[in-house]
Amino acid sequence: MARSPFRLALARFLKNRMAVACTLLLALIVALCFLGPLFFPFTGEDSDFDNISAPIDLFSAHPFGTDDFGRDLLVRVMEGGQVSLTIGFLGALAAGVIGTLYGAVAGFAGGRLDRLMMAAVEVLYGFPYVILVVLLSMLLGGGNIALFAAIVFTLWLTPATIVRAQAQSLARREFIEAARAGGMTNTAIVLQHIVPNTMVLVLVYGSLLVPEVILSESFLSFLGIGIKEPQASWGNLIEAGTAQMETDLRLLALPGGLLALVLFSLNFIADGLRDAFDPKERL
Amino acid sequence: MILEARNLSVAYPLPRGLISRPAPLTVVHDVSFRLERGKTLGIVGESGCGKSTLGRALLHLLPAAKGEVLWAGENPAQMAPETLRKARAKRQIIFQDPIAALDPRMTVLKSLTRPLATFEPGITRAESRDRAAEVLQRTGLSADYLARYPHELSGGQAQRVGIARALIARPEVIICDEPVSALDVSIQAQVVNLLLDLQEDLGLALVFISHNLAVVRQMADEVMVMCLGRVVEQAPAEAFHLSPQHPYSQALRQAVPEPDPLAERSRRGKALQGELPSVHAPPPGCVFASRCDRARPECRTTRPELAPRGAALVACPY
Ligand SMILES: Nc1ncnc2c1ncn2[C@@H]1O[C@H](COP(=O)(O)OP(=O)(O)OP(=O)(O)O)[C@@H](O)[C@H]1O
Ligand SMILES: [Mg+2]
Numbered sequence: 001m002a003r004s005p006f007r008l009a010l011a012r013f014l015k016n017r018m019a020v021a022c023t024l025l026l027a028l029i030v031a032l033c034f035l036g037p038l039f040f041p042f043t044g045e046d047s048d049f050d051n052i053s054a055p056i057d058l059f060s061a062h063p064f065g066t067d068d069f070g071r072d073l074l075v076r077v078m079e080g081g082q083v084s085l086t087i088g089f090l091g092a093l094a095a096g097v098i099g100t101l102y103g104a105v106a107g108f109a110g111g112r113l114d115r116l117m118m119a120a121v122e123v124l125y126g127f128p129y130v131i132l133v134v135l136l137s138m139l140l141g142g143g144n145i146a147l148f149a150a151i152v153f154t155l156w157l158t159p160a161t162i163v164r165a166q167a168q169s170l171a172r173r174e175f176i177e178a179a180r181a182g183g184m185t186n187t188a189i190v191l192q193h194i195v196p197n198t199m200v201l202v203l204v205y206g207s208l209l210v211p212e213v214i215l216s217e218s219f220l221s222f223l224g225i226g227i228k229e230p231q232a233s234w235g236n237l238i239e240a241g242t243a244q245m246e247t248d249l250r251l252l253a254l255p256g257g258l259l260a261l262v263l264f265s266l267n268f269i270a271d272g273l274r275d276a277f278d279p280k281e282r283l
Numbered sequence: 284m285i286l287e288a289r290n291l292s293v294a295y296p297l298p299r300g301l302i303s304r305p306a307p308l309t310v311v312h313d314v315s316f317r318l319e320r321g322k323t324l325g326i327v328g329e330s331g332c333g334k335s336t337l338g339r340a341l342l343h344l345l346p347a348a349k350g351e352v353l354w355a356g357e358n359p360a361q362m363a364p365e366t367l368r369k370a371r372a373k374r375q376i377i378f379q380d381p382i383a384a385l386d387p388r389m390t391v392l393k394s395l396t397r398p399l400a401t402f403e404p405g406i407t408r409a410e411s412r413d414r415a416a417e418v419l420q421r422t423g424l425s426a427d428y429l430a431r432y433p434h435e436l437s438g439g440q441a442q443r444v445g446i447a448r449a450l451i452a453r454p455e456v457i458i459c460d461e462p463v464s465a466l467d468v469s470i471q472a473q474v475v476n477l478l479l480d481l482q483e484d485l486g487l488a489l490v491f492i493s494h495n496l497a498v499v500r501q502m503a504d505e506v507m508v509m510c511l512g513r514v515v516e517q518a519p520a521e522a523f524h525l526s527p528q529h530p531y532s533q534a535l536r537q538a539v540p541e542p543d544p545l546a547e548r549s550r551r552g553k554a555l556q557g558e559l560p561s562v563h564a565p566p567p568g569c570v571f572a573s574r575c576d577r578a579r580p581e582c583r584t585t586r587p588e589l590a591p592r593g594a595a596l597v598a599c600p601y
Contacts, residue, residue: 003432003435004388004390004432005387005388005432005434006388111296173383174378174379174380174383174384175383175384175385175386175394177339177344177376177378178376178378178384178445178448179386179397180344180371181342181344181371181374181375181376182371182375182397182398182401182402182448182452183368183369183371183372183398183401183402184368184397184401185368192397193386196386196388197386197387197388
C-alpha cells in the first residue's frame, strides 16, 4: 500500500508522546471553552449580586468564584477562551493562506515582480506594529472584525517570506519544468505544485502563529484597543486580573494559566510537526 | 523538420538591484541544427557548457535571446499562449535527476495523468487511468506502481515514470537531458535500450544530451559537441566516431575509458589539462585554446567559425 509523505509524517507525529499529549490537552481546553458554558444557567455577562467577588468554592454555583461585578469567573474565562481561540485559529489560518499565496506567487514568478512584492513586505515590516493596528482598526471603524483584520494584516508577512523562499527553490526543481512542458498555466502550477509543496512548512509555522495571534489579541486588549468589556477575552481578563493581582490572584491565575497552557501545548505541537516533517528525512 | 534551431542563443538574467535592468549572461551561442522525425541528435560537452540550457530553450522553457527555435516550422515564441500550451504536447523532456522530476506529493497516477487533463480536456477518469497504466507498462513497470509516491521508487523506476509521463500525450520529440547519468551502470543500459525501442516503435525524434561520449555513440545519428556554450563540431555520427575533427572532440574521446588496460594507461596520460575559462569572462578567441595542445597565438585572439570539413562542421582551421 502506497503511503503519502503526509501519512508517513502523521505516523511519526503520533509516535511523539509529548506532541500527542499536547494535542489532547489543547483539544481538551478547546472543548472546555466551547462546551463548558452550556452547563451553566447563566452567561459570563450576567451578574449575581448576591455573590460579588465570591471566592473559590468548587461545590457552589460559581466553582471559581465571581469577579467584582458578580460575574462567574469560570464562565467568563471559558467565553473569553472562545473569543481568543477563534481569533487565534482563524487569524493564523487567514494569515497563513494570504502569506502562502503571496509568497508562492512572488517566489515562483521571480524577477521584477518578486522584488516588488518583497519590497512591499519589507516596508510593512518596518511599520511599528501597534501604530499599524491602531491605524487599521480606526480605518475599519473599530470592532472585533477590525481588530481581527488588523492582526491578520500584520501577521501574514512572515509566512509570506518563508513560503517565498521555499517557492523560489521549488520553482527551480525539474518537476516544475515538466509541468510547464505538460502545458500547465502558471496559475495552475502555483496552485497545484508550489502551494501543496509548501503546506508542510506553513502547517509547522502556522501552529506557531496561533499563539502569536492569541498573544497579539491579548496584548492589544491589554492596551485597551482589543476586545472590549463586557465581552470577555483572555486578553482583557488578564488585564483585569493584573489590576487586582495583589488582592485576588485567582482573577489572573485562571485566564493566565489557560493561556499559558495553550501556548505551551502549541509550541510542543509545532515542534512535533517539524520533527515529523523534517525535510532531512526523505519524505 | 520536426525541430530546428537557427542561430539560437540563450541567456540568463543576472539578478541585480530593484530598479536597474539585469545584464543577461549568454551561456549558449549561435546554435543551429535540423532534426527529422525518428532521428537522434546527440549533444556532448563537459559540465557547465550549456547543454541543459540549450535543451530547455528547445522546448521554449527558456526564451531565445537571439535566433529562433522552430517546432515543425513554427516559432513557439510567436504563438498565442493557448496555442503554445497545446503545442507542448508534442514536445517533452526527461531529466537527469529522475526523483526531482516528480512532484513528491503526487502519486505516479497523478503525475502521469496531469498532462492529459491539459492536452485532452474531454478525457474521462477511467480513460486517463487506462492510458497511464498502458504507458507505464510500455516502460516496463506494472500498473501496481500507479499508486506509489516518488519516495517509494528507485532511481531507475522513477526514470521510467518520467519517460512514461513524457510519452503519455503521444509526443514527436523528446529532449533527454542526461537521462541515465544518475542511474546505476547496470540500469543505464536498460533505460538506453528502452529509449531506443520506443524511438523505433513510435517514430520519436530525440535530442540526447550527455557528457558521456560512449552513450551518445550508441544513440545518435548526428553529434554536436559543445564547449563553453559554443558548438565546436557538428557531424554525422559515423564520421564523428571514425575521426572526431576538433581537438576538443578528440580530448572528449580520450576521456572515454578503454577496456584494454594498456590503452587505458596511455589514455589517462593525455587527460585534459589547463584552465577552463569562466562563462562570466569568455575568452575572445577559441573557447578551447587555453587547454588545447595545438593552440597557436592567433587561437587566443580570434574565434574560428564553424566551417565545413568533409561531412562535418568544425570550428578549428588547423
Ligand atoms: N538559472 C541560472 N541562472 C544563471 N546561470 C545559470 C543558470 N542555470 C545555469 N546557469 C549557468 O549556465 C551555464 C550552463 O549551465 P547548464 O546547466 O546548461 O550546463 P550543462 O552543460 O547542462 O551542465 P551539466 O553537465 O553539469 O548539467 C553554467 O555556467 C551555469 O552556471
Ligand atoms: Mg545539465
